[in-house]
Amino acid sequence: MGVLMRKSAKHLHPSLAIDEAPSDVFMNFEAFLSNTETRLHSHPWGQVQLISGGILEMNAQDTRFLAPPHLAIWVPAGVEHTSFNRKPLSYCSINISPKLSSTFPARTSLIKITPIVSAIIDDFRQREINIARSEADKRLVRVLIDQLATQDTQLHFLPSSEHKYLAPILAFVEENPVDETSLAEWAQKVHTTERTLARHCQSELGMSFTEWRLRVRYLYSMELLRSGHAVKEVAFTLGYHQASPFIAMFKKYSGLTPEQYKNKLL
Numbered sequence: 521m522g523v524l525m526r527k528s529a530k531h532l533h534p535s536l537a538i539d540e541a542p543s544d545v546f547m548n549f550e551a552f553l554s555n556t557e558t559r560l561h562s563h564p565w566g567q568v569q570l571i572s573g574g575i576l577e578m579n580a581q582d583t584r585f586l587a588p589p590h591l592a593i594w595v596p597a598g599v600e601h602t603s604f605n606r607k608p609l610s611y612c613s614i615n616i617s618p619k620l621s622s623t624f625p626a627r628t629s630l631i632k633i634t635p636i637v638s639a640i641i642d643d644f645r646q647r648e649i650n651i652a653r654s655e656a657d658k659r660l661v662r663v664l665i666d667q668l669a670t671q672d673t674q675l676h677f678l679p680s681s682e683h684k685y686l687a688p689i690l691a692f693v694e695e696n697p698v699d700e701t702s703l704a705e706w707a708q709k710v711h712t713t714e715r716t717l718a719r720h721c722q723s724e725l726g727m728s729f730t731e732w733r734l735r736v737r738y739l740y741s742m743e744l745l746r747s748g749h750a751v752k753e754v755a756f757t758l759g760y761h762q763a764s765p766f767i768a769m770f771k772k773y774s775g776l777t778p779e780q781y782k783n784k785l786l
Contacts, residue, residue, distance in 0.1 A: 544616070550610075555605075567595045571612070575607070575739055580595060594631050681720075681724040686721070755767075
Protein backbone atom coordinates (compact mmCIF):
# COMPACT_ATOMS: atom_id res chain seq x y z
CA MET A 521 0.00 0.00 0.00
CA GLY A 522 2.87 2.36 -0.76
CA VAL A 523 2.89 5.83 -2.19
CA LEU A 524 5.21 5.31 -5.14
CA MET A 525 4.44 6.71 -8.59
CA ARG A 526 2.93 3.93 -10.69
CA LYS A 527 3.97 3.65 -14.32
CA SER A 528 0.86 1.89 -15.65
CA ALA A 529 -2.07 4.19 -14.97
CA LYS A 530 -5.56 3.07 -15.94
CA HIS A 531 -6.83 6.56 -16.77
CA LEU A 532 -4.92 9.02 -18.94
CA HIS A 533 -6.40 12.41 -18.20
CA PRO A 534 -7.03 14.70 -21.20
CA SER A 535 -5.03 17.92 -21.10
CA LEU A 536 -6.86 21.16 -20.31
CA ALA A 537 -8.30 22.20 -23.67
CA ILE A 538 -7.50 25.91 -23.31
CA ASP A 539 -4.82 27.67 -25.36
CA GLU A 540 -5.54 31.14 -24.07
CA ALA A 541 -6.38 32.05 -20.47
CA PRO A 542 -9.98 33.33 -20.18
CA SER A 543 -8.94 35.54 -17.25
CA ASP A 544 -5.85 36.55 -15.24
CA VAL A 545 -7.01 34.04 -12.62
CA PHE A 546 -9.28 31.10 -13.38
CA MET A 547 -10.05 27.89 -11.53
CA ASN A 548 -10.62 24.36 -12.71
CA PHE A 549 -12.43 21.88 -10.43
CA GLU A 550 -12.44 18.17 -11.17
CA ALA A 551 -12.97 14.78 -9.58
CA PHE A 552 -10.07 12.49 -10.51
CA LEU A 553 -10.70 8.75 -10.71
CA SER A 554 -8.24 6.37 -9.06
CA ASN A 555 -5.04 5.69 -11.05
CA THR A 556 -5.30 8.86 -13.14
CA GLU A 557 -2.22 10.15 -14.91
CA THR A 558 -1.83 13.41 -16.83
CA ARG A 559 0.30 13.67 -19.96
CA LEU A 560 3.57 15.60 -19.82
CA HIS A 561 2.47 19.17 -20.54
CA SER A 562 3.02 22.84 -19.65
CA HIS A 563 0.94 26.05 -19.55
CA PRO A 564 1.69 29.67 -20.45
CA TRP A 565 0.36 30.55 -16.96
CA GLY A 566 1.41 29.47 -13.47
CA GLN A 567 -0.66 26.86 -11.69
CA VAL A 568 -1.38 26.04 -8.05
CA GLN A 569 -2.70 22.49 -7.72
CA LEU A 570 -4.66 21.54 -4.61
CA ILE A 571 -6.40 18.31 -3.72
CA SER A 572 -8.57 16.93 -0.96
CA GLY A 573 -8.93 13.32 0.06
CA GLY A 574 -5.93 11.61 -1.49
CA ILE A 575 -2.33 12.34 -2.38
CA LEU A 576 -1.16 14.00 -5.60
CA GLU A 577 2.22 12.96 -7.04
CA MET A 578 3.97 15.07 -9.65
CA ASN A 579 7.16 14.94 -11.67
CA ALA A 580 8.53 18.33 -12.70
CA GLN A 581 12.03 19.73 -13.22
CA ASP A 582 13.61 16.30 -12.57
CA THR A 583 11.99 16.15 -9.12
CA ARG A 584 9.18 14.07 -7.63
CA PHE A 585 6.72 16.14 -5.61
CA LEU A 586 4.24 14.48 -3.32
CA ALA A 587 1.43 16.61 -1.91
CA PRO A 588 -0.96 15.57 0.82
CA PRO A 589 -4.03 17.83 1.23
CA HIS A 590 -2.32 20.36 3.54
CA LEU A 591 0.16 21.26 0.78
CA ALA A 592 -0.37 22.60 -2.76
CA ILE A 593 2.03 22.23 -5.68
CA TRP A 594 3.05 25.46 -7.41
CA VAL A 595 4.12 25.00 -11.05
CA PRO A 596 5.56 28.13 -12.73
CA ALA A 597 4.54 29.06 -16.28
CA GLY A 598 6.25 27.00 -18.98
CA VAL A 599 7.39 24.17 -16.70
CA GLU A 600 6.63 20.70 -18.08
CA HIS A 601 4.97 18.39 -15.56
CA THR A 602 3.00 15.19 -15.24
CA SER A 603 0.92 14.08 -12.25
CA PHE A 604 -0.57 10.89 -10.87
CA ASN A 605 -3.03 9.89 -8.16
CA ARG A 606 -3.58 6.37 -6.89
CA LYS A 607 -6.85 7.07 -5.03
CA PRO A 608 -9.88 9.09 -6.19
CA LEU A 609 -9.55 12.73 -5.17
CA SER A 610 -11.14 16.12 -5.50
CA TYR A 611 -8.86 18.38 -7.55
CA CYS A 612 -8.58 22.12 -8.05
CA SER A 613 -6.13 24.11 -10.15
CA ILE A 614 -5.77 27.87 -9.70
CA ASN A 615 -4.33 29.23 -12.94
CA ILE A 616 -2.54 32.55 -12.55
CA SER A 617 -1.14 34.84 -15.26
CA PRO A 618 2.62 35.59 -15.14
CA LYS A 619 1.96 39.26 -14.33
CA LEU A 620 0.14 38.26 -11.13
CA SER A 621 2.56 35.51 -10.12
CA SER A 622 5.83 37.46 -10.21
CA THR A 623 6.19 37.14 -6.42
CA PHE A 624 5.62 33.36 -6.48
CA PRO A 625 8.60 30.95 -6.21
CA ALA A 626 10.76 30.63 -9.34
CA ARG A 627 10.82 26.82 -9.08
CA THR A 628 8.15 24.15 -8.74
CA SER A 629 7.59 23.81 -5.00
CA LEU A 630 5.16 22.91 -2.24
CA ILE A 631 3.10 25.67 -0.60
CA LYS A 632 1.36 25.27 2.74
CA ILE A 633 -2.41 25.67 2.45
CA THR A 634 -3.80 28.14 4.99
CA PRO A 635 -7.36 27.83 6.38
CA ILE A 636 -8.26 31.02 4.45
CA VAL A 637 -7.18 29.43 1.13
CA SER A 638 -9.18 26.27 1.93
CA ALA A 639 -12.28 28.30 2.81
CA ILE A 640 -12.17 30.40 -0.38
CA ILE A 641 -11.60 27.35 -2.60
CA ASP A 642 -14.44 25.43 -0.89
CA ASP A 643 -16.74 28.44 -1.34
CA PHE A 644 -15.89 28.80 -5.06
CA ARG A 645 -16.29 25.05 -5.59
CA GLN A 646 -19.74 25.00 -3.96
CA ARG A 647 -20.91 28.00 -5.97
CA GLU A 648 -19.29 26.63 -9.15
CA ILE A 649 -17.27 29.81 -9.70
CA ASN A 650 -14.38 29.36 -12.16
CA ILE A 651 -13.81 33.06 -12.89
CA ALA A 652 -14.54 35.85 -10.41
CA ARG A 653 -17.03 38.25 -11.99
CA SER A 654 -18.61 40.08 -9.04
CA GLU A 655 -16.60 42.65 -7.09
CA ALA A 656 -16.95 40.53 -3.94
CA ASP A 657 -15.50 37.46 -5.69
CA LYS A 658 -12.68 39.54 -7.22
CA ARG A 659 -11.74 40.65 -3.70
CA LEU A 660 -11.68 36.99 -2.59
CA VAL A 661 -9.35 36.17 -5.50
CA ARG A 662 -6.98 38.97 -4.42
CA VAL A 663 -6.91 37.49 -0.90
CA LEU A 664 -6.29 34.05 -2.43
CA ILE A 665 -3.28 35.32 -4.43
CA ASP A 666 -1.88 37.14 -1.38
CA GLN A 667 -2.17 33.97 0.71
CA LEU A 668 -0.54 31.77 -1.95
CA ALA A 669 2.26 34.16 -3.00
CA THR A 670 4.55 33.02 -0.22
CA GLN A 671 8.25 32.27 -0.21
CA ASP A 672 7.66 29.90 2.73
CA THR A 673 7.90 26.83 0.54
CA GLN A 674 9.48 23.40 0.64
CA LEU A 675 10.79 21.25 -2.17
CA HIS A 676 9.74 17.94 -0.69
CA PHE A 677 7.34 16.45 1.77
CA LEU A 678 8.69 12.96 1.18
CA PRO A 679 12.12 13.25 -0.49
CA SER A 680 13.49 10.39 -2.56
CA SER A 681 17.05 9.32 -3.31
CA GLU A 682 18.88 7.20 -5.87
CA HIS A 683 21.72 6.53 -3.44
CA LYS A 684 22.79 2.88 -3.62
CA TYR A 685 22.21 2.29 0.11
CA LEU A 686 19.05 4.37 0.54
CA ALA A 687 17.07 3.64 -2.64
CA PRO A 688 16.12 0.02 -1.81
CA ILE A 689 15.31 0.94 1.82
CA LEU A 690 13.06 3.87 0.85
CA ALA A 691 11.26 1.81 -1.80
CA PHE A 692 10.59 -0.98 0.70
CA VAL A 693 9.29 1.36 3.42
CA GLU A 694 6.99 3.17 0.98
CA GLU A 695 5.46 -0.18 0.06
CA ASN A 696 5.40 -1.39 3.69
CA PRO A 697 4.63 1.68 5.82
CA VAL A 698 4.18 -0.22 9.10
CA ASP A 699 7.47 -2.14 8.82
CA GLU A 700 9.51 -1.81 12.03
CA THR A 701 13.00 -2.63 10.68
CA SER A 702 15.44 -0.35 12.52
CA LEU A 703 18.18 1.67 10.86
CA ALA A 704 20.77 -0.64 12.48
CA GLU A 705 19.03 -3.67 10.94
CA TRP A 706 18.87 -1.94 7.55
CA ALA A 707 22.58 -1.16 7.81
CA GLN A 708 23.31 -4.88 8.18
CA LYS A 709 21.10 -5.73 5.20
CA VAL A 710 22.85 -3.25 2.87
CA HIS A 711 26.32 -3.99 4.30
CA THR A 712 27.20 -0.65 5.89
CA THR A 713 27.06 0.92 9.36
CA GLU A 714 24.11 2.59 11.08
CA ARG A 715 26.14 5.79 11.42
CA THR A 716 26.88 5.86 7.67
CA LEU A 717 23.20 5.31 6.84
CA ALA A 718 22.12 8.06 9.25
CA ARG A 719 24.61 10.45 7.62
CA HIS A 720 23.29 9.64 4.13
CA CYS A 721 19.69 10.21 5.32
CA GLN A 722 20.61 13.71 6.48
CA SER A 723 22.60 14.58 3.34
CA GLU A 724 20.25 12.98 0.78
CA LEU A 725 16.84 13.48 2.44
CA GLY A 726 17.46 16.44 4.71
CA MET A 727 15.97 14.57 7.66
CA SER A 728 16.46 11.51 9.84
CA PHE A 729 15.24 8.06 8.83
CA THR A 730 12.78 8.18 11.76
CA GLU A 731 11.25 11.44 10.49
CA TRP A 732 11.08 10.16 6.90
CA ARG A 733 9.33 6.93 7.96
CA LEU A 734 6.92 8.92 10.14
CA ARG A 735 5.89 10.92 7.05
CA VAL A 736 5.28 7.69 5.11
CA ARG A 737 3.04 6.52 7.95
CA TYR A 738 1.19 9.82 8.02
CA LEU A 739 0.42 9.46 4.28
CA TYR A 740 -0.64 5.85 4.82
CA SER A 741 -2.87 6.84 7.74
CA MET A 742 -4.73 9.22 5.41
CA GLU A 743 -5.47 6.28 3.11
CA LEU A 744 -6.78 4.23 6.06
CA LEU A 745 -8.95 7.08 7.39
CA ARG A 746 -10.33 7.69 3.92
CA SER A 747 -11.22 3.99 3.67
CA GLY A 748 -13.42 4.33 6.77
CA HIS A 749 -11.13 2.95 9.48
CA ALA A 750 -11.65 4.32 13.01
CA VAL A 751 -8.95 6.60 14.45
CA LYS A 752 -8.04 4.11 17.20
CA GLU A 753 -7.82 1.31 14.64
CA VAL A 754 -5.45 3.35 12.45
CA ALA A 755 -3.30 4.19 15.49
CA PHE A 756 -2.94 0.49 16.37
CA THR A 757 -2.21 -0.42 12.73
CA LEU A 758 0.67 2.09 12.73
CA GLY A 759 2.11 0.56 15.88
CA TYR A 760 0.88 3.07 18.49
CA HIS A 761 -0.33 1.62 21.80
CA GLN A 762 -2.94 4.36 22.15
CA ALA A 763 -4.59 6.95 19.93
CA SER A 764 -3.23 10.18 21.47
CA PRO A 765 0.37 10.04 20.09
CA PHE A 766 -1.02 9.17 16.64
CA ILE A 767 -3.44 12.12 16.83
CA ALA A 768 -0.52 14.42 17.80
CA MET A 769 1.59 13.14 14.87
CA PHE A 770 -1.28 13.58 12.38
CA LYS A 771 -2.03 17.11 13.59
CA LYS A 772 1.67 18.07 13.38
CA TYR A 773 1.64 17.48 9.63
CA SER A 774 -1.92 18.27 8.55
CA GLY A 775 -3.00 20.92 11.06
CA LEU A 776 -6.12 18.80 11.64
CA THR A 777 -6.93 15.96 13.99
CA PRO A 778 -7.71 12.64 12.24
CA GLU A 779 -11.37 13.11 13.21
CA GLN A 780 -11.46 16.60 11.66
CA TYR A 781 -9.84 15.19 8.52
CA LYS A 782 -12.51 12.46 8.30
CA ASN A 783 -15.29 15.01 8.80
CA LYS A 784 -13.83 17.21 6.05
CA LEU A 785 -13.95 14.25 3.66
CA LEU A 786 -17.64 13.78 4.43
